[in-house]
Amino acid sequence: MSNINGKVYAMNAITPMKPWKTWIVRVILFLLGLLKSLRQTVIDLSFIEFARWVVLPRGGFPFLGNGQKREDLRYDYLLFFSNFNGTWNQYIDAFSAVLSKGLNLIWNWSEKFPGSVPVTIFKEYIARVQFDTDYYYTAYPHATANDVKSAHIVQSSLDSLSLVAGQCSPEQFADAYLQFVLQVQTHLGETGDAPIAG
Amino acid sequence: MPNKNGSVYGLTILSPIIEDKSATPSHDLQIRNYLAHLSTREESPFAQAPGTHLARLVVMDDVIYVGAPACEDHLKSKYLIFESNCDGDLDSYLSGLAENIPDHLDAVWKHCVGYPGAVNRPAFINYMKACQLDTTFFFAAVNDKTVTETLRALQTQNAVADFIATHQGVDAVTLQREFIEFVAHLKAMPPPKPGSMGPHRDIKTGGRNE
Structure with missing residues (x-):
């Protein structure tokens, strides 16, 4: 069992919701998908590589027959899966400090959700509804979300420069190379082992 | 349903595990035991099959009770x-898994109800789709690059940093010549293997304050 691989942490959480509240969550998540302005803070925080919410109705658990008993549940469930950089504490602290309104909008419909502020009881709730990952794989364990974004900027800039590199004079190339360095200089941080959080 | 964000697919599958009181150890424990010994580096099954950015396998024992006055539910x-974040369309991805890592798939999913085996490709894909949940909201920080493109970009990033560091103050003629050689060399290099360059796996004790 490990929730961590390199610089990424896998979080799984499941919370019960009264079925009549499920549709409110669906509408909120639909609007979140529709309106980029609502997602901007998550994009700006930039430590989430991938994340998803799944609304799972009480009758929506896969049923395959073959001796499997059909589920008989009182609640619908909200599943949350996140792949984030940094430690659990850093993640929850940042969410509570910066995204409290957004989190409340999504999780207020879950049973016993205490609100994302103050952070201590919010953490207690998350710890209660979280369950651990048995196997976690990432294709690029040494890289964070920011590393990946930066790497693609460097790649794109390099591709542009390489297109003209053989077609100009050395002086013209030197000027273009200087512009290239200026473009990529803030995107060249080293990847490697994750730092130990203190 | 937003299973896709850009070109990245957010796959969520819930497969019921066989409940057989005569099985020792139980099927869920056999899955956990298999997963505990599986590499998370370039030998990982997900590194051998194409298209997986990040993936996880989790045995969910039950839903979670949050305390009174909520009611107690049990599965x-x-x-x-x-849970997988992968390239391309779903059929291609599942076919790639079945083609490249059938033994691993069978070793894990043979403990699940109704699993037909990876060798029967259409049945395997139908089974996975029968167990699929639609994602309600899917976020991807980078949603327009494949795994290979990202690995190559990370390789380029490191190489460019080295090139810039070692070519400060170089005259224009040399700079141009060596840059062209550098780009050609970089393009000829194979991209890093998925899952490589990562740390060796340590078994962690839990999921809270790691």
Whole structure:
């Protein structure tokens, strides 16, 4: 069992919701998908590589027959899966400090959700509804979300420069190379082992 | 349903695990035991099959009770959760898994109800789709690059940093010549293997304050 691989942490959480509240969550998540302005803070925080919410109705658990008993549940469930950089504490602290309104909008419909502020009881709730990952794989364990974004900027800039590199004079190339360095200089941080959080 | 964000697919699968009181150890424990010994580096099954950015496998024992006045719910089955963030369309991805890592798939999913085996490709894909949940909201920080493109970009990033560091103050003629050689060399290099360059796996003790 490990929730961590390199610089990424896998979080799984499941919370019960009264079925009549499920549709409110669906509408909120639909609007979140529709309106980029609502997602901007998550994009700006930039430590989430991938994340998803799944609304799972009480009758929506896969049923395959073959001796499997059909589920008989009182609640619908909200599943949350996140792949984030940094430690659990850093993640929850940042969410509570910066995204409290957004989190409340999504999780207020879950049973016993205490609100994302103050952070201590919010953490207690998350710890209660979280369950651990048995196997976690990432294709690029040494890289964070920011590393990946930066790497693609460097790649794109390099591709542009390489297109003209053989077609100009050395002086013209030197000027273009200087512009290239200026473009990529803030995107060249080293990847490697994750730092130990203190 | 937003299973896709850009060109990235957010796959969520819940497979019911066989409940057989005569099985020792139980099927969920056999899955956990297999997963505990599986590499998370370039030998990982997900590194051998194409298209997986990040993936996890989780045995969900039950839903979680949050305390009174909420009611206590319990599942009748345990479920294997497969959460994957992958390239391309679903059929191609599942076909790639079945083609490249059938033994691993069978070793894990043979403990799940109704699993037909990876060798029967259409049945395998139908089974996975029968267990699939639609994602309600899917976020991807980078949603327009494949795994290979990202690995190559990370390789380029490191190489460019080295090139810039070692070519400060170089005259224009040399700079141009060596840059062209550098780009050609970089393009000829194979991209890093998925899952490589990562740390060796340590078994962690839990999921809270790591």
